[in-house]
Amino acid sequence: MDSLSQQKEDKSYEVKKLNGTPRFISRITSIGLSIGTVVEVVQNKRKSPLLIYARDTMIAISKKEAANILVEEV
Structure with a gap:
């Protein structure tokens, strides 16, 4: 498992663990990112927030937050 912040654009990943x-x-699950959710990394630029697409919604999260979300490629 790797953190979401390290993943490549245009690939899908399944959330495996939240640290x-x-x-x-509580906050991250309230926006729909729970264990088992499949997310697609839309944008992962060095100094920008991470843009992901999950549950028919575009979500922007910071690199620091994304480092606490562990995923595996689908």
């Missing part, structure tokens, strides 16, 4: 504080996990 972080209870507040972070």
Whole structure:
């Protein structure tokens, strides 16, 4: 498993584990990113937020937050 922040654009990944504080996990699951969710990395540029597409929604998350989301390629 690797963190979401390290993944390549135009590929799909399944969320396998969420790390972080209870507040972070609560917030990230409330926007639809839970274990088992398939996400597509739309944009992963060096100094920009990570753009992902999940559950018919475009989501922007910081690199720091994405580092706490562990995924495997689908």
